Amino acid sequence: MFLIEWGLWKTCTESEAARKAADTVMAPTDKSVAIDLYESELREDVHFRPVSNTPRSRGPIFAFNETYMDMRCGGSEEKRGLITLMTLGGLGPMTYAWFRVTFFSIYINATQADFLSVFSVSFSLYMLSIGGAVYYFYAKYGFRFTRLEILTSRHLLVRFNRKTQQVHLHRPTSCGGIATFPWRTTGSTGLYPEDDSLSVGMRLGLIWHPSHTGLPHMEMALIGKQGQGGSELRDEWEFIRRYMEEGPHAVPRPRLSTQLPSPIQAFSAQFEGLGRFFRNSSWLFKLVMLMVWPAFVIIGTAHWISLLLCWRPRWPKVIREAGLPGKPVPSPTTLSDYPPEIQERLLANADRWQLKPGKRPEKKPRKPRTPRARKIST
Incomplete structure (x- = not known):
């Protein structure tokens, strides 16, 4: 299911009328949060220092060699089939x-x-x-x-090319199309230990902000499987970082997955991120999970049918040959790569991603509330 990527692309290319209609029903606090990003925070979120001592990928990885690595990306994969x-x-x-x-x-x-x-x-x-x-x-x-599940690409892909130091996204046109970014412009959500409790059920997110890419919109890719905590996301990011910075010898060799419509992938996707939660849950919750197993069978079957009705994504020739001796290096994606109508809409929504200068001001501590004086009855 490519719903998250489709929704983000629709936000980036929203028409003026649709945006005004959405702004009228949006609360003022939501509007401030949507653009509440400071320059100092972006600098902190884009770095390539080690974040874990145990680099590990939970896949799926479809290709892994000296030149490039292909991974599955895309959110809500566990809901595919609905x-x-x-x-x-x-x-x-x-x-x-x-x-x-x-x-x-x-x-x-x-x-x-x-x-x-x-x-x-x-x-x-x-x-x-x-x-x-x-x-x-x-x-x-x-x-x-x-088309978010049927008669489209079987998976969204991200390719990390070590030789060209580039990252390529393979998506349908309705989700932004194929894009190329320099590796050093890549931000990650798997950096901070304090996010551990908030990362259960989340995927590793890679972000390319306009201030780094020169595009008028933000790009995002959700990598691999759902995590069971921030530590898994940091291990995944460290795996990618070491592969790109040091090479395939610096990480454990991953098990490769097939791009064929495998029923194992269809049924196992529903249980991504549930392992730790299931082990620590009560016996009542485990009993309920056993009682609703027909629902998992139905959704898993629909997921598999979705894979059967899609085709295997194929990279353009220039990306397939990138990194080979004598072959050209793909050009990073620019605004001119999009149709004129899309260019106008991207520029019209560019203010969504503008950074606030400086550093976020510290919140003022709340004054303690004084208890009301009790009336003493005489």
């Missing part, structure tokens, strides 16, 4: 019933002259128009959501 289930579960029975009724009536009109009448012809035309209208509105408004 859109497939709603699409096929809704359109499938409706399409079957519509085809059966409509074409049966047309067949009767064409083969049985006694049945032919103004009413029968009108009914056939009515059924055709009903089905046509439903699929028209689905194609116009619903297919954009279906």
